[in-house]
Amino acid sequence: MINPKLFYDELLNAGIDFYTGVPDSLLKDICAYITDIVPKEKNIIAANEGGAVGLAMGYSMATSKIPLVYMQNSGFGNVINPLLSLADTKVYGIPMLLLVGWRGEPNVKDEPQHVKQGEVSEKLLQTLDLPYSIISSKTKNISKLINDAVYEMKRKQSPFVILVRKGTFTKYKLKNELVTHFDLNREDAIKEIIKKLKKNDIVVSTTGKTSREVFEYRVEINDTHEKDFLTVGGMGHANQIALGIAIAKPNRNVYCLDGDGAVLMHAGSMGIVGDLAPKNLKHIVINNGAHDSVGGQSTAAFSIDLQKIADGFGYAKFMKAASFQEINNAFESSCAGSVFLEIYCKRGNRKDLGRPDKAPKQNLTEFIQFLKGSKNDAWPYVDWVRWI
Numbered sequence: 001m002i003n004p005k006l007f008y009d010e011l012l013n014a015g016i017d018f019y020t021g022v023p024d025s026l027l028k029d030i031c032a033y034i035t036d037i038v039p040k041e042k043n044i045i046a047a048n049e050g051g052a053v054g055l056a057m058g059y060s061m062a063t064s065k066i067p068l069v070y071m072q073n074s075g076f077g078n079v080i081n082p083l084l085s086l087a088d089t090k091v092y093g094i095p096m097l098l099l100v101g102w103r104g105e106p107n108v109k110d111e112p113q114h115v116k117q118g119e120v121s122e123k124l125l126q127t128l129d130l131p132y133s134i135i136s137s138k139t140k141n142i143s144k145l146i147n148d149a150v151y152e153m154k155r156k157q158s159p160f161v162i163l164v165r166k167g168t169f170t171k172y173k174l175k176n177e178l179v180t181h182f183d184l185n186r187e188d189a190i191k192e193i194i195k196k197l198k199k200n201d202i203v204v205s206t207t208g209k210t211s212r213e214v215f216e217y218r219v220e221i222n223d224t225h226e227k228d229f230l231t232v233g234g235m236g237h238a239n240q241i242a243l244g245i246a247i248a249k250p251n252r253n254v255y256c257l258d259g260d261g262a263v264l265m266h267a268g269s270m271g272i273v274g275d276l277a278p279k280n281l282k283h284i285v286i287n288n289g290a291h292d293s294v295g296g297q298s299t300a301a302f303s304i305d306l307q308k309i310a311d312g313f314g315y316a317k318f319m320k321a322a323s324f325q326e327i328n329n330a331f332e333s334s335c336a337g338s339v340f341l342e343i344y345c346k347r348g349n350r351k352d353l354g355r356p357d358k359a360p361k362q363n364l365t366e367f368i369q370f371l372k373g374s375k376n377d378a379w380p381y382v383d384w385v386r387w388i
């Protein structure tokens with residue numbers, strides 16, 4: 001296995017001293033080491049992976065140094081545009097090193113949302129004509145690996161990708177962890193919300209542990225899973241999925257359980273919610289100031305006034321809660337328009353948190369039936385349901 005310190009030292013030896021990206025669970029040890037050792041302005045957790053490519057470009061142009069962008073392969077969709085339309089050798093030709101966690105690698109067991117992305121990751125790099133190498137726990141000569149990549153980036157004037165297999169890095173525990181003093185944890189907040197929902201209310205939960213906790217709570221209370229759409233991938237899009245449903249189902253309440261990392265990833269989406277302002281959409285952001293699901297790396301959310309953003313974007317009502325009582329108050333207050341509720345939580349989850357044992361398509365079939373509801377509230381695309 002590769003020691004994060006050794007890897008970092010070799011990056012530094014090769015002149016790489018600027019880091020940006022969106023964290024990934026496979027990279028959590030190297031990211032934790034970088035977080036502890038590199039000052040904040042040289043290790044920037046970006047809103048999304050495309051933004052990280054932009055930051056890296058800016059730094060590279062201003063310093064002539066090679067930056068490093070870290071991310072999960074699921075973030076590829078967010079980087080393809082700035083990579084091909086800007087950084088590519090056929091446009092500006094900006095060298096940058098992309099360190100990409102390879103979730104869903106073929107023949108390695110992983111969650112359904114990673115399977116397709118993992119299958120095509122290497123092919124995608126070939127199609128994009130990006131030079132790359134693959135590292136694993138068996139990779140030995142890190143110095144040569146990084147120097148070869150640097151040589152290639154300079155020769156081709158191009159980004160270079162290092163695909164990182166599961167279990168590559170040895171464990172490193174973050175020392176500079178932000179300590180918060182909130183009473184609630186995410187799971188308790190989720191339970192409290194679900195307890196308050198009515199029989200016909202719809203839930204759209206965000207990527208990561210939020211959806212896992214929603215799933216487990218339904219099991220705990222012997223409920224079915226039909227009311228919940230688990231946004232297992234597509235981080236940052238849960239509120240737009242909820243918006244689409246809220247528009248099509250004006251007589252049903254739609255609760256989007258979002259995360260701060262996810263909402264910041266595509267924050268412009270809030271403007272679309274505010275513009276349409278469906279009165280049945282309740283957008284709840286569980287703000288733990290972190291990408292908790294992939295290792296707890298900080299987001300910028302604690303320095304952002306999300307309420308002001310919701311206000312500016314046109315939500316009818318915005319509220320904060322940091323206790324069960326405040327969640328109760330929020331649910332009891334009336335509102336004739338779209339609602340934004342920010343719930344402050346501490347980081348972390350219980351160790352034995354499981355994963356959904358239902359296939360996404362099964363979940364979807366049940367969810368669509370639930371959306372279809374009674375005859376008075378018919379799902380307009382019944383044929384589509386049959387088609388699934």
Ligand SMILES: Cc1ncc(C[n+]2csc(CCOP(=O)(O)OP(=O)(O)O)c2C)c(N)n1
Nearest residue numbers: 074075208235259260261262290291292293
């Ligand atoms: C486009 C994309 N980038 C990165 C990831 C990996 N990922 C999954 S969950 C997560 C963190 C989500 O953070 P937040 O929304 O704040 O929720 P929390 O985990 O803190 O509950 C990340 C980065 C992903 N699934 N998709």
